[in-house]
Amino acid sequence: MNMIQAINSAMDIIMTRDPDVIVMGEDVGYFGGVFRATAGLQAKHGKTRVFDTPITECGIIGVAVGMGAYGLRPVPEIQFADYIYPALDQLVSEAARLRYRSAGEFTSPITVRSPFGGGIFGGQTHSQSPEGLFTHMSGIKTVIPSTPYDAKGLLIAAIEDNDPTLFFEPKRIYNGPFDGYWDRPSQNWSKHPAGEVPTGYYKIELGKAKIVRAGEALTILAYGTMVHVCAAVVAEAGIDAEIVDLRTLVPLDIETIEASVKKTGRCMIVHEATRTSGFGAELSAIVQERCFYHLEAPIERVTGFDTPYPHSLEWAYFPGPVRIGEALKKIMKDA
Amino acid sequence: MASEHPRANLQPLTLHIPEPKFRPGDAVDFADVDVPPAGEARRPDTADKASDFTDLAYTLVRVLDDDGNAVGPWDPKLSPDVLRRMLRSMALLRAFDERMFRAQRQGKTSFYMKALGEEAVAVAAAYALDYEDMCFPSYRQQGLLIARGWSLVDMMNQIYSNTADRLGGKQLPIMYSVKEAGFFSISGNLTTQYPQAVGWAMASAAKGDTRIAATWCGEGSTAEGDFHSACTFAAVYRAPVIFNVVNNQWAISSFSGFAGAEATTFAARAVGYGIAGLRVDGNDALAVYAATQWAAERARTNQGPTLIEHFTYRAEGHSTSDDPGQYRSEGEPNAWPLGDPIKRLKDHLIVIGEWDDERHAAQDKELAEQVKAAQKEAEKNGILGHGLHQPLESLFDGVFEELPWHLKEQRQQMLDEEAASGRPWDRKA
Ligand SMILES: Cc1ncc(C[n+]2csc(CCOP(=O)(O)OP(=O)(O)O)c2C)c(N)n1
Numbered sequence: 001m002n003m004i005q006a007i008n009s010a011m012d013i014i015m016t017r018d019p020d021v022i023v024m025g026e027d028v029g030y031f032g033g034v035f036r037a038t039a040g041l042q043a044k045h046g047k048t049r050v051f052d053t054p055i056t057e058c059g060i061i062g063v064a065v066g067m068g069a070y071g072l073r074p075v076p077e078i079q080f081a082d083y084i085y086p087a088l089d090q091l092v093s094e095a096a097r098l099r100y101r102s103a104g105e106f107t108s109p110i111t112v113r114s115p116f117g118g119g120i121f122g123g124q125t126h127s128q129s130p131e132g133l134f135t136h137m138s139g140i141k142t143v144i145p146s147t148p149y150d151a152k153g154l155l156i157a158a159i160e161d162n163d164p165t166l167f168f169e170p171k172r173i174y175n176g177p178f179d180g181y182w183d184r185p186s187q188n189w190s191k192h193p194a195g196e197v198p199t200g201y202y203k204i205e206l207g208k209a210k211i212v213r214a215g216e217a218l219t220i221l222a223y224g225t226m227v228h229v230c231a232a233v234v235a236e237a238g239i240d241a242e243i244v245d246l247r248t249l250v251p252l253d254i255e256t257i258e259a260s261v262k263k264t265g266r267c268m269i270v271h272e273a274t275r276t277s278g279f280g281a282e283l284s285a286i287v288q289e290r291c292f293y294h295l296e297a298p299i300e301r302v303t304g305f306d307t308p309y310p311h312s313l314e315w316a317y318f319p320g321p322v323r324i325g326e327a328l329k330k331i332m333k334d335a
Numbered sequence: 336m337a338s339e340h341p342r343a344n345l346q347p348l349t350l351h352i353p354e355p356k357f358r359p360g361d362a363v364d365f366a367d368v369d370v371p372p373a374g375e376a377r378r379p380d381t382a383d384k385a386s387d388f389t390d391l392a393y394t395l396v397r398v399l400d401d402d403g404n405a406v407g408p409w410d411p412k413l414s415p416d417v418l419r420r421m422l423r424s425m426a427l428l429r430a431f432d433e434r435m436f437r438a439q440r441q442g443k444t445s446f447y448m449k450a451l452g453e454e455a456v457a458v459a460a461a462y463a464l465d466y467e468d469m470c471f472p473s474y475r476q477q478g479l480l481i482a483r484g485w486s487l488v489d490m491m492n493q494i495y496s497n498t499a500d501r502l503g504g505k506q507l508p509i510m511y512s513v514k515e516a517g518f519f520s521i522s523g524n525l526t527t528q529y530p531q532a533v534g535w536a537m538a539s540a541a542k543g544d545t546r547i548a549a550t551w552c553g554e555g556s557t558a559e560g561d562f563h564s565a566c567t568f569a570a571v572y573r574a575p576v577i578f579n580v581v582n583n584q585w586a587i588s589s590f591s592g593f594a595g596a597e598a599t600t601f602a603a604r605a606v607g608y609g610i611a612g613l614r615v616d617g618n619d620a621l622a623v624y625a626a627t628q629w630a631a632e633r634a635r636t637n638q639g640p641t642l643i644e645h646f647t648y649r650a651e652g653h654s655t656s657d658d659p660g661q662y663r664s665e666g667e668p669n670a671w672p673l674g675d676p677i678k679r680l681k682d683h684l685i686v687i688g689e690w691d692d693e694r695h696a697a698q699d700k701e702l703a704e705q706v707k708a709a710q711k712e713a714e715k716n717g718i719l720g721h722g723l724h725q726p727l728e729s730l731f732d733g734v735f736e737e738l739p740w741h742l743k744e745q746r747q748q749m750l751d752e753e754a755a756s757g758r759p760w761d762r763k764a
Contacts, residue, residue, distance in 0.1 A: 030358070031588035031662045047352040052589045054558030055525060083524060086560060121445035121719075123507030125523025276741065305745045306734065311445070312496035312504030312719055313730045322752045 001197040002189040003174045006148035007037050010155035011075060013201050015045045021159060023050045025060060025077030034079060035115055057087035064110045065095050074110045075159055081116035081168060082128045095164040096139030108164040115171035117225055117272050118309050119318055127309035129273035134166050135249050141165040142249040143206060146227040147194030150247060153204030161206060170224035178225055179232035180320040209253035215242035218266035218331060221283055226270045233324045249279055258290050265296040266331050272319060275303040300327045353592030363666035370672050373400035374407025381632040385611040392602035392612035395646060398621035403682035409625040415689035421462055421620055422680045424482040425454040430702045431487060434710055435494055439655045443718040444494050446508045450475045452650030455620040455676035456581050458482045463627035464549060471519045471532035471550035474509055483516045491713035498724040499716040526556040529565035536576035547634040549577040554594050554601050555586025566608040573639035577630045583649035588662040602644035610640050617645030618673040620680045727753060
């Protein structure tokens with residue numbers, strides 16, 4: 001399966017098991033979504049459980065909060081993560097705080113799916129990575145898969161979770177892993193072990209990172225598309241790096257991070273989002289707080305630049321193999 | 336009390352999910368689309384109170400009848416010369432769209448959006464507005480630039496993100512910005528331009544200027560909160576602004592019912608805000624012209640905002656990324672009861688003896704050549720398919736007026752990366 005099919009399968013299975021799960025969003029119904037992630041769900045589960053919405057992201061999330069308060073488990077889709085900003089108030093001030101402010105009388109068991117990230121020539125309004133905005137806000141979980149297998153297991157776990165969850169889908173790797181070289185032939189999930197996805201129910205616990213490559217020389221913390229780019233660079237450079245795929249940013253798997261950095265003594269953080277106040281800053285602070293006496297080199301951050309995502313210059317913006325490679329050289333200098 | 340009325344005796348509630356009339360494979364019959372005769376709608380004085388003509392938000396202002404005659408009180412009585420120029424702009428827009436759509440298919444750029452079937456909406460409005468008025472368009476009003484005589488080569492440079500792209504390759508193709516032609520920078524985020532247009536109009540009024548603003552969005556986009564904020568501000572301050580809602584029936588795969596069309600018209604949105612509302616035949620260039628001119632006069636005489644719903648049809652896919660065959664009947668575009676806006680204006684010119692089929696065919700040929708020549712010219716500056724055309728360091732231009740330390744540092748980092756290796760942005764063209 002590719003990642004879209006895995007995400008589709010997760011929603012199909014959970015809708016079959018739980019009649020309270022509903023899917024809603026712009027174009028998700030009859031058409032099955034502009035990325036086809038909801039294809040076939042309306043035909044199978046009915047129009048009152050899978051439906052198109054008016055184009056108002058703030059309305060979509062506000063309505064989902066109300067449905068959740070009733071007792072449903074809405075899975076709203078925001079067509080591109082760039083369009084989540086109009087819904088920010090409903091997500092941050094309402095969904096994320098409903099449990100807290102009502103002392104548990106009301107909750108928001110909603111899972112917001114949204115394709116994010118660049119590398120598809122989407123220009124500045126179809127490429128952004130807004131995860132850092134949400135990890136900054138308490139009360140909302142943030143999940144980012146990097147493989148079809150993880151996407152399915154994590155999405156099922158997110159939908160079953162009673163807290164509001166953002167599920168950001170790295171759209172550059174919907175169809176296959178990406179090594180960061182835009183001009184090389186695309187790879188396909190069918191040739192990758194994580195493309196082997198069971199058709200039935202399974203879930204992956206939120207808050208657990210995955211070590212995708214064990215190593216001794218340094219720890220690379222990444223998520224989404226960047227996991228694959230890092231793996232390709234590490235393989236090419238022949239460095240014995242340990243690559244940790246965070247999978248969920250909130251809650252964060254601090255044990256795995258701490259153990260890895262203490263073992264390797266070096267830490268590099270990679271994300272596509274802009275640098276300043278990005279999630280990498282938080283990771284860096286945590287590692288510094290917990291592993292300072294084990295560090296043999298300053299923590300390296302590799303990120304997108306502090307500019308909007310430029311259309312034609314997108315490969316200069318993207319933290320690709322060169323940027324990662326230069327950072328690797330720097331952090332391994334005195335090794 | 337609820338407890339005195341056991342719920343078991345109540346009827347279960349049901350949820351209504353709108354459904355369009357036709358899906359792929361269905362035969363199309365638009366007989367129930369209400370198309371009142373041309374010339375029937377009354378034309379109030381522009382100084383009348385909005386509440387005195389709410390009926391106009393529920394009908395369809397039409398000027399051109401089925402035989403190509405211009406009839407009724409809304410006939411703007413344009414000179415044959417203006418009519419011919421309008422026809423030419425609409426045909427040029429169609430030729431431009433055709434060529435650029437093909438360029439995307441040939442891999443010369445990443446994306447394109449056509450206005451096929453809606454050419455009258457932007458072109459006729461541009462003719463009715465002053466060149467000095469500021470337009471806040473959405474992505475399907477390239478007709479404004481074309482009608483204002485803007486350079487096709489310049490538009491194509493933007494589409495190709497090439498060396499001559501005035502936006503430096505920073506924007507998605509078709510997201511133009513041409514201040515000189517009164518064309519505000521297009522955002523990919525739907526309907527954000529609506530309150531901005533109101534703000535521009537309020538500023539103009541506050542300064543005692545004479546210029547007005549006009550803005551456009553699709554019917555799907557009227558659901559966005561920004562649309563409603565804009566209406567409230569415009570009503571409160573009587574902003575000199577024209578709100579255009581282009582009801583082309585489809586928002587990607589979602590039909591107009593998901594924006595509320597089953598319950599009322601989009602022009603009727605105006606009524607609740609106390610704004611003047613007009614619903615016009617968007618495939619009738621004369622009706623669009625007349626409505627825009629009327630709304631502009633209201634704005635210029637401090638009567639406040641007008642909301643115009645342009646009833647039309649999106650004949651092509653949403654964009655080059657869309658396949659409408661997946662969600663609507665193939666028969667729809669041809670069965671659309673309001674016809675083709677270009678053909679309708681052309682027929683009118685022929686009826687009044689100011690045009691003929693031979694001249695039209697010759698003009699189409701000439702316009703196709705003009706577009707082709709412009710394309711050739713633009714491609715001299717490069718095409719997106721051939722890699723980067725902008726100086727790498729320009730990536731950091733425009734974030735702020737002056738580059739702060741952290742961006743300077745990042746710019747240097749990027750240049751060092753380029754020095755470290757030609758990949759991945761080696762320039763080919
Ligand atoms: C805030 C926001 N949400 C979603 C989108 C994705 N999107 C782009 S166009 C579109 C449909 C708009 O339909 P409509 O307003 O009817 O205009 P039309 O394309 O028919 O001209 C959608 C949902 C977007 N660009 N911005």
